[in-house]
Amino acid sequence: MDTEDKMETYQRFIQEGKDVASEKLESRIKTIEELLAQSDSEEEDEEFVNVNGSGLMLFKELYDKLYDYQINGVAFLYSLCRDGRKGGILADDMGLGKTIQVISFLSGMYDNELAKHTLLVMPTSLITNWTKEFAKWTPGMRVKEFHGSREERTMNLEKIQRASGVIITTYTMLMNNWQQLSSYNGKEFTWDYMILDEAHKIKSSTTKTAKSAYAIPSKNRVLLTGTPVQNNLKELWALFDFACQGTLLGTAKTFKTEYEHPITRAREKDTTPGEKALGSRMSENLMAIIKPYFLRRTKAEVQKNNKKGQLPCKEEYSETKDGKVQNIPKDSGAVMTALTRKNDLIVWTYLSLVQEDIYRQFLSLDHIRAAHDNQITSS
Template identity: 65%
Template sequence: SGLLLYGEMHEKLFQHQREGVAFLYRLHREGRPGGILADDMGLGKTVQIIAFLSGMFDAELVQHVLLVMPTTLVSSWLAEFARWTPGLRVREFHGTSKTERTRNLEKVQRRNGIIITSYQMLINNWQQLASSSGEEFVWDYIILDEAHKIKCPSNKTTKCVYAIPARHRLLLTGTPVQNNLREMWSLFDFACQGSLLGTAKTFKMEYENPITRAREKDATLGEKALGLKISENLMTIIKPYFLRRTKEDIKNTCNTDRVDAPVPEDPSANSAPVMPSLTRKNDFVVWVYLAPIQEEIYRNFLSLDHLKEVLMTTRSPLAELTVLKKLCDHPRLLSARACIQLGLEGHENYEQDDRSETGLLPGANKIDQLPEETVIQESGKMQFLVGLLERLRDEGHQTLVFSQSRKMLDIIEHVLSRRQFKIMRIDGTVTHLVEREKRINAFQNDKDYSVFLLTTQVGGVGITLTAASRVVIFDPSWNPATDAQAVDRAYRIG
């Protein structure tokens, strides 16, 4: 591509990573305002960015780079920079010390280097990051990791990110489109600084509406043909600014190369290292019967007059659906008051949860004193999960168990600890990055830990848990991309 990389670094990059660096440099060389690297989770987007920046700094093509990411990824990015490019000036604009943050920022702005910060820190300090000595400061690059954070144009994060002046913008995300095409527009509008897909209104009329209409069941043949043509046009427009490879793509390419490639005269001549082969990922959707008490509560809830009224009106039934979803996971996800009303064992003497007006909201529901067998028998999912984890432990597997609810993790942990499982856990209460890293490293290096409990929101992004060979999504998200992110904590190169 024309960008020179330090030899030792170049030798360690897999072929698809070299191609990724070439793509990033081509955007710069051709004067494009930005682009999106959307490789599947676990294919090394971090390393590609580090290699690209290393080459750009060596060639003196950039001086100031701002790298923004979720708080939980700050330490891992710093560690990767230290590992791959120890000579590069990398400073963090993060932490509780305002003095230290300011010192790091001023040092990079005065000389050169990379500032690493979090989305939350940017929201609180965007004015400081956008200026220097009272004047506007223009970064050479602003790079967003987990860039789907700005998929909604109206949210605070997106607005603050737009407020940072930058000549070039790069976005990293393994899930560029999660729900609809408007999210894709939002990413490209930021990356290309509004120059590619027009306004949101224009994009909706010219692209989103006809493409969406073509996918509907009652679409005419003409509408389907029009939608296909417009989607092809859209792909043509975004292709120069967008690079995405899936694990399946890489695996197929590697297999083809091994068959077709001639034997080189000099094996060391610029050949990329062989990509470690990922085992085939098997996805199983397990349908589980409700436990008898779950089914009884479920049917009773459906027969409520209140629910019938909701179904007869235009009001959203989301609150009621959420209650049913909790019942399917475990009835003790309901408030203590609701558990008392439902006659669940062990709640007769608990204090009423005064904060819950309806009795159907999560409350101070205590399970510590309950017999484990009672907790298991009240949920069909729990019965299956416990049997599965015991078998996986006996077979020597390490397993990640994801739930969207801390409360659900409490219930699972209560049962597993009584059954002598060695457990590790990360959720929203683990706020210190050092403690988080400590738990991750302990699980990665100690095979005695058979289960790692994680909340999907906190543990499903940006961490590597390749020691695990099995992943259980206990309660699937409304958004499948969230679960895909969680699964790929384990299903990745490293």
Template identity: 35%
Template structure:
């Protein structure tokens, strides 16, 4: 009978050779359950979470509510009604309160876990999916002090996860399992509660990971596993954990099939085989525009995907949210960086030793500039045989832009016009429509470009802007995202750039991201800014300001 239903048939061959026709009422009551259950001999094994997909208001629908406690249903109903908070935050969470929608996300994860399900938190970029998840992990750890968690994410996000964990849940000790220095022992080392790894590393070491049962597995940027036959998707599905979380601002990028692999990881078997899903849902929805199938799929998956857009929760958001977007260099760019850094460090420190810090200030500035350029892209560093064109910042930026476009517009600032050239090529390759303002743009043309960007009649979703040309005077409130590709370490200058969009006339909350390469001079300057308040106000603003604040020890630290 299950095979018959999966093949779209409505009649079954009986033992006497006659056909038994299944009526619409029977199909409405039982078909969904039969299709999505597991046949075990003469029994159907119905997943407990399937009860959540049934319409409790439909008198004709078969109810499975008894498989979940009545108290759970009461809490689920209360949560859906947007009533007061259901659960207190974990005591170990270092935050006074979550924003209302974040509290709802935390509670949703807890309710799913209690029901034996899993879920995809699909909030817009910048709404705090990481914090909501950390709150849930802290709760799980309070329940079970032996619990261990795995976070799988793009390499560029690993250290962001580590910093957020240290900030909000220091009780959860984490380690980044990545790179040539990683040790297999870390996977089973119980002194680390949270293991953070990249998709690539997980694929390479899947046998070791699959041998461990984690309390919870978190897959960040889960659209990375949208291809059901990809190696990384097959690796992810081998992981063992009773609860799984997928995080993605764009769970569906190209079509309905994108959902299949992600939900199959969260709730194995929920959507049947890949062929069944294509035939039952993807083809009718995308090719035949079958609204009934779309509604059926939406009803089934709705409890397990929570998505809030920036517009929906705007009342809960501050006017401006500033964050660091960590970028983790690939092998070739890292080797180029270390080679250049060693070369610069030797010449700069030797010059300072021979001539003094004041006399060597130009060399320090030149060296810092070259390293900052290399953090952007090695092609910006002239007269250096680096043999590398990789740009992690370009890759990360393209991924971020694809998540917010076309629903939102973004401003992208760089101090270096050469970097704008690199980004221009990348935007064209990704078919993202953009405009550009730099020092060579005539004043009249600038205003024309601004007017077009501000209008609703343009396809341009991104404005590339050089620091000197566009850090003041331009009104670009059509954008609500700002990316500072190479932060220039001066708060006033950075704020001028952000205020191109965060100004009178802006009706949406603004999200600003500073792109910083991990383990580089960029991160070291951030550390110096924390140590020296005056440095934060003067560094790289003028040569004199820089030299007045930097000691020989600081220079050695920057180039170490």
């Protein structure tokens, strides 16, 4: 018997019992009401799914649209909060859907009233895409841009700070307006989450961008990047120092002594067996420390874990030319996009008169001429 039938029976039972009130009847009525309430609760629970048993309840309709590795990503993001960590890094390859993983995570956090205010920072070129993805996957979530005219961005910021929701802004806006983003009604404002997309923008902690990001008070920080280490281990330290708010890898000086120097030294040509062993051990220690705070999957790994390189059996959604979202059936065999071989095209061209003049002036500089003469002599 479904809920409607139960309710109809209950109403009929009440109608028939109006003139025959008794303690026994009232007891039966109370029992039926409790059963109906329990039934409604169970139906409501069926609308949400416990993400990988992590404890985060996610709207089932959204959950069913995620691939298995994306579900794992949402569970990872929640584990950072659940286990009392101050932040972490989601470093999946480009194209694996870091955006939808973050949006799904925030949806679950907001639905469970575990977060109210999120500051999402990104390059200007990504604002349109993030806004569109929020509208597609979580249309009920309040999302505003801190971008554009001063009046508009101020109004949007205050609206989110006063109620709840997500503010989307850029690194440039962050640098120029970090004081405003850090206050509300003349008092310091602390964000529940501060999320940086293309987080390698703060790979050096001494830049103005990084200093502005550090200045924003936030309880939790999440970094998104497909390239966590571009040049050296110091960049990795900078990312984790920001994400974990200085609680994980110590100071830059300590990290350089304990990890960066021995690991780097072990990779050099003239390293000794002892230095190589020390570097290997410190590298393993470093990976063990950051593992709970770091998640990275490559396209090759995801394809390898699925038959014939296909994505897990979930529904696919794509946009038609008129902007409407269309559903691709589960058995369509959607295959993950693979990058083709890189081709370099070299085009030779002549300098303009102005460029040639500047180049000749450059070559005539004393230190450039000296370097050039030394190179000829040594060869």
